[in-house]
Amino acid sequence: MSQRPGRDPRAQCHPAAPGTRRVEGDRSALVVGGGIAGLAAATALAERGVRVTLAESGDRLGGRVAAWPLDGQRTMSRGFHAFFRQYYNLRRLLRRIDVDLSFLVPVDDYPLQRPDGLRDSFAGLVTTPPWSVLQFVARSPAFTARGLAGVHIPSALELLKVRFPDTYERYEGESAAAFLDRLRFPDGARDLALEVFARSFFADPREFGAGELVAMFHTYFLGSAEGLLFDVPDDDYDAALWRPLAARLECLGVDIRLDAHVDSIEVRDDGAAVSIAGRRVEADAVVLAADPRAARRLAEGIPGDHLAGWRGSVAATYNAPPFVVVRLWLDTPVDASRPAFLGTSGYGPLDNVSVLERFEAGAARWAEDHHGSVVELHAYACDEDVVGDEAAASALVDRLEAELHRVFPETAAAGVLAREVLVRDDCTLIGPTGWAARPGVMTPDPRLVLAGDWLRCGYPVALMERAATTGFLAANRLLARWGAAGHDIWTVPMRGLLARRRVRPASGGAARR
Structure with missing residues (x-):
């Protein structure tokens, strides 16, 4: 059993299938998608000796937790992410770059x-x-x-x-x-x-x-004794997380291809192939770890009568409404008493406010140099018209900034030296119906596995942790086929404090509850 990943004595280990420390012979896998799920799958496979090619359509890793540079020593991302201490599998992935996770800093509180x-x-x-x-x-x-x-x-x-x-x-x-x-x-x-x-x-x-x-x-x-607080990276996601992990993957021999748009996937009796910008790349298996919309597009085009029902289950998934992130570089600092992260309710479309210089090194340097603050606003589940309608998006940004002035009144007098607005609608939505029919990690073809936070997963995991967990599970499926040991999965307890234990049936008997 793996070493316990946190301080909760009730955390549960789900041991992987045993096998050889490394795959025997030459095995290869194509991982489509360089977000958390794809990075977890690529890491797990490469550590067992699999030749991995990772294809990411964007110009950097991280997927929906990516960050990128702007001018004037500024950076932008898709918004604040909380690294809860219950995210055992994500944190185990990140321990590949620092076993002590010293790049994660605790947030003292997140008031609501x-x-x-x-x-x-x-x-x-x-x-x-x-x-x-x-x-x-x-x-x-x-x-x-x-x-x-x-x-x-x-x-x-x-x-x-x-x-x-x-x-x-x-x-x-x-x-x-x-x-x-x-x-x-x-x-x-x-x-x-x-x-x-x-x-x-x-x-x-x-x-x-x-x-x-x-x-x-x-x-x-x-269900967890890890507490209700969380950690955050001490710099932007690219600097703190994904560039170091990419270096680790390259040391393991992973071929990382950025700006690599995958056109199609094919699985055959003797292997698999993907087309990257019209160029065919062969492998023994494929891990499809793209975002939900891209995964639907690629799944629809995978040939094979045996995949017909599965293609339908993938096509039945759908995305969440749009979300909006507004990052403001202000010419005066917010009050020193403001928390690093504040959840809000009743402030119009504003769902939370982050003060980035409280924890991000790059934002702290900018704030010090300009005697200001870097503030980020989130709006979730927005109206569909904010996508592609500049007037609607602009009106929403105005409302968010007005609500910021209600939450942090001192910002009303601050000048905005720079503003970045991001509107996206590429996150998954787990609706009230269809859980059992939702695709999981396995597919009808053993050469094709899925990974991502949009999948059905029987463990109590979600968001970034579901992405990491399914990435490891996808790799484990392939490793088991090739006779190599998988990677253990850890979760919070699988049952609540008042849930009765199942009684194992006697031979030939029925289970009692």
Whole structure:
């Protein structure tokens, strides 16, 4: 069993299939996509001696956690990402570049705030569930005695009775919003403790699956003793994470190809091939780890009658609504008391605010040189018209900046020295229906595996952690075929504190619950 990845004694190891330390003979794999899922798959395969070619359509690695340079020593990214301490598999991937993870720095708190004065904090809480949540509820202004009396207890107890993977299918047909309605939490508590997190999945709670929300609650609140705080990289993602990991991969012999647009994928009895900008590249197997829209395009074109049903399941997936990131370089600093990250509810389209110089080295240098601040605003689950409609996008940016002035009043007098706006609609949405039919890591062809945060995965993982986990799982499937040992997977506990243990059936008997 692998060394325990965190401080939670209940963290669960899912051992990989045993085998040789390295593959025997010459084995090769093509990994399509250079985001977290593709990087995890490429790393896992290369460490077992597989010849890996990694094709990324963009000009840098990181996928939806990429960062890139701008002029004037500024950088831009797709927005703030929290590296929770429960993200065992992502953090194990990053330990390949620094076993101590010294490039991750803790965020002291991430308050959640509403305009009516309600404000919650995660600082200073004990880390062991359920005491962590009980302490949070006891000191939260959102949970009044009257409000707690209205909570629907049977629904609340469901949060303590989860069992994975069953829980995902249990909520088939129910949205996160419907579950929250059934839970009957006080409005303030619903906004601050739950709905803020649902929107962090880039989704309106009415369009987001209840199973995903319940799994999130288990992973971050009630199922793990890693605590409710998180870490962030100490510089932009490219500098802190992906350039060092690329160097590690190159030392392992991985052929990293940037600006490599994959046109098509083919799987045959004797191997596989991809077409990169019209050039055919052969291998023994393919890991499709592209973003959801690109994966649908490529899956649609893979020939083979045996893949017909699978192609349909991939085609049935869909993307989340657009999100918008606005990064502002201000000529005066925000107040020193402002947190590095603030979640918001009730401030129009504004979902959170980050003050980047609090943790990013590059932003800190810029802020010091210009006596200002670098502030980032997020809006999730935006109207579709912000994509391709400059007027709609501009109006949304104006609203976000106006809400920033409400949240941090001192910014109203600050000058904006530079502004970058990013609008994207390439994230996945796990809706209320169709979990069981959603494609997973395996496909009907053993030479083709999938990886990404848009997949069905039986473990309680999501977002970046689901990407990393499925990347390792995809590599493990190929390694098992080739007789090589896989890589262990770690998760938070697979069942809630009140979930009954399954009773193993006697020979010929039926399981009892």
